[in-house]
Amino acid sequence: MNSVRVRFAPSPTGYLHVGGLRTALYNFLLAKHHGGSFIVRIEDTDQSRKVEGAIENLIESLRWAGVEFDEGPGKEGKYGPYIQSQRLKIYHDHVQRLLEKGEAYYCFCTSERLDQLRKKQAEAKEATIYDRHCRTIPFDEATKRAASGEQHTVRMKIPLDGELTFNDLIRGKVTIAYKILDDQVILKSDGFPTYHLAVVVDDHLMEISHVIRGEEWLPSTPKHVLLYKAFGWELPQFAHLPLLLNPDKSKLSKRQGDVAVEDYRTKGYLKEALINFVAFLGWNPGDEREIFPLADLIKEFSIEHINKSGSVFNIEKLNWLNQQHMKLKNENDLLALVKPLLDERGWTSFSDEYRKQVIALMKERVVVLSDFVTECAYFYEDPATYDEKAKAKNWTADSLNYLQKLKEKFEALNVFDAASIEAALRSAAEEFHVGAGKLIHPLRLAISGVGHGPSLFHMMEVLGKETSARRIRLALERLH
């Protein structure tokens, strides 16, 4: 395969959807696998849906995920501009060519007439399709009317009968009869092209080799093929990706959970995990490996291993993958990611060394980055409350005695590390003739305020002698 050029072509309606991320990723992976180019093109031909800042947002989400493009907005190559609203003249010229070739025609129908037509067809249980009312207007007459300023659109001429077959890299041959195809509007009355025209013109001009996009485009691909033919252009390869689904199997949507890439970012998911997860929704390497950093995805990716059916976006698996990728990171990497979160929380007065010790203790038991804040509060401030359940379970009448004794033992310690803390505690347990658990659980509650967490002795070592002593004293005053 020489010169792979692929593109991700989102419309700027707000944020990057995780489904969009997967589409972008597959395009990116194919390009990088073959040493080709990945292009981002903004499809903003619908003026009414424009959202301020959406382009920047999209690009930032891609950048965060590590899906870097070779050409696109802000990174102009020789095929730009990469924003469709800046390419209007190009579309107009191409529409003109179609008009002159007799492959398209002016349409003067009002949207009221169109609405009525559709309504009637629906009532008669017929396919709702344009009745080609304007297709027979002589070209000269239509040109004159359009030139005189009469409101109009331009539609493509679909052959009246016959059928069209095209090849899809994922689905094989797909055939559709012309008679169910609409004479699609390609130029709107506001002068903007519709998606169908713009996508074909741009993909050709930008020398796109593979059109990889969501399955929702499959039914309109014949129109695009027809347009390529009308222009006399060579077809790209098509690959229509299976959809990402809600748990109820409908197309993944906002109301059933988070769909924006930035949501997962702020929740504390690692980009490596999100990428890995989303890559495996519809693709797999063909063996049983599951943990794939981006570099490995690039190495192994192939269109042949993409499957046909939609996949449910299952957050449980994402959580697991996030843990796995978390473990792959060392304390320095994690510190860089967690530090801003700690600072934001106001825990600014701690050394990097200290924070790294906390991370080391906790990394095996957190799921997302934000857990380094929410699950680690007691490393940064004294507990204000004590978990009721843990207290009910492990705090007994004797606990105060035990803690008092432990306090004295710890004070006598010259070296306050996990081993000496443990030794001190075990000797105390012996003196009381009870199991170590009788001391450990209340002590954990006193130190951390909760009933679970990392090794108590290591936790106290990290906290230090002074803090540990203070917390025992505090607990002695507050627990009874």
Place this chain on the structure above:
RNA sequence: GCUCCCAUCGUCUAGGGGUUAGGACACGAGCUUUUCAAGCUUGUAACACGGGUUCGAUUCCCGUUGGGAGUACCA
């Protein structure tokens, strides 16, 4: 309604004319352990249905059912 696409454990999937239908997540049990995780061992769980083709079909073909998408001067 019409058109197109799809169909293996609850979920993500491997496989493919002859397999004890494999793995992962989740769930259950056990081990380990000061707790919680992690880890290890282990268990439950699937070829939608009906016809063909074939010595043999989960796999190939047709149909049914189910699901999804499209059906805009939205993308």
